[in-house]
Amino acid sequence: MLCPVCKTRKCNAVRLDENLEALRCASCGGHWISRPHYSAWLKGHGDPLPEKPLSAVQLDVQDIVAAKLCPGCRKILLKFRVGHGLDFSLDRCPGCGGVWFDRNEWEALRQKNLHDEIHRIFCTDWQRQVRREEMAAQLDRLYGNRLGMECYERAKEIREWLRGQPQRQAILAFLADDDPYAV
Numbered sequence: 001m002l003c004p005v006c007k008t009r010k011c012n013a014v015r016l017d018e019n020l021e022a023l024r025c026a027s028c029g030g031h032w033i034s035r036p037h038y039s040a041w042l043k044g045h046g047d048p049l050p051e052k053p054l055s056a057v058q059l060d061v062q063d064i065v066a067a068k069l070c071p072g073c074r075k076i077l078l079k080f081r082v083g084h085g086l087d088f089s090l091d092r093c094p095g096c097g098g099v100w101f102d103r104n105e106w107e108a109l110r111q112k113n114l115h116d117e118i119h120r121i122f123c124t125d126w127q128r129q130v131r132r133e134e135m136a137a138q139l140d141r142l143y144g145n146r147l148g149m150e151c152y153e154r155a156k157e158i159r160e161w162l163r164g165q166p167q168r169q170a171i172l173a174f175l176a177d178d179d180p181y182a183v
C-alpha cells in the first residue's frame with residue numbers, strides 16, 4: 001500500500017497494540033488502520049478506558065490538512081475533528097472505513113485513552129459535541145478580547161460564585177440597579 005501523504009512510499013506492516021495490525025509509512029510516520037483490523041481489535045479490547053486529562057498528552061502532532069485519497073479504494077478521505085482538547089482531524093474513507101493517522105495522531109489518542117473510541121469520533125453526536133466545544137472556545141476568546149483578560153477572569157469568578165447563591169436573582173437585580181437605595 002502506498003502512503004496517502006507521501007504517495008510514492010510503501011507502508012510497512014506494524015503492530016500498534018496487541019492484536020492491532022496497521023501499516024506505517026517510514027517517511028512521514030503516519031499510520032493506516034483498516035476497519036476490519038480495528039473492529040477485531042476493539043472486540044477483544046473490553047470496555048473503553050477512562051479518558052485522561054489533556055495534560056497527559058505530550059506529543060507534537062503533525063496534522064496534514066491537504067486532501068488525501070484512500071490507499072485502498074481511492075475515494076477522498078473525509079476529515080473528522082477529534083475535539084476533547086486535541087486540535088487535529090482524522091481522515092476516514094467513506095468507502096471502506098479505513099482511517100489514516102498523521103504522525104503522532106494515533107499516539108496522542110492513545111495517551112488520552114481515546115484510541116478505543118475512534119469509531120465514535122465519526123458519529124453525529126461526537127461531531128455535534130466537537131462543534132459545541134469549538135463554538136464555546138470561540139466565544140471565550142471573544143469575551144476575553146471584549147472585556148480584557150483581567151476583567152473577564154474576574155467576571156468568570158463572580159459568575160461561578162453567583163451560580164451557587166440561592167438569592168441569585170436578587171443579587172443580580174441589586175447589581176444592575178444604578179441606585180438600589182433610592183426610595
Ligand SMILES: [Zn+2]
Binds near residue numbers: 003006009025028
Ligand atoms: Zn508517508
Ligand SMILES: [Zn+2]
Binds near residue numbers: 071072073075093
Ligand atoms: Zn477506502
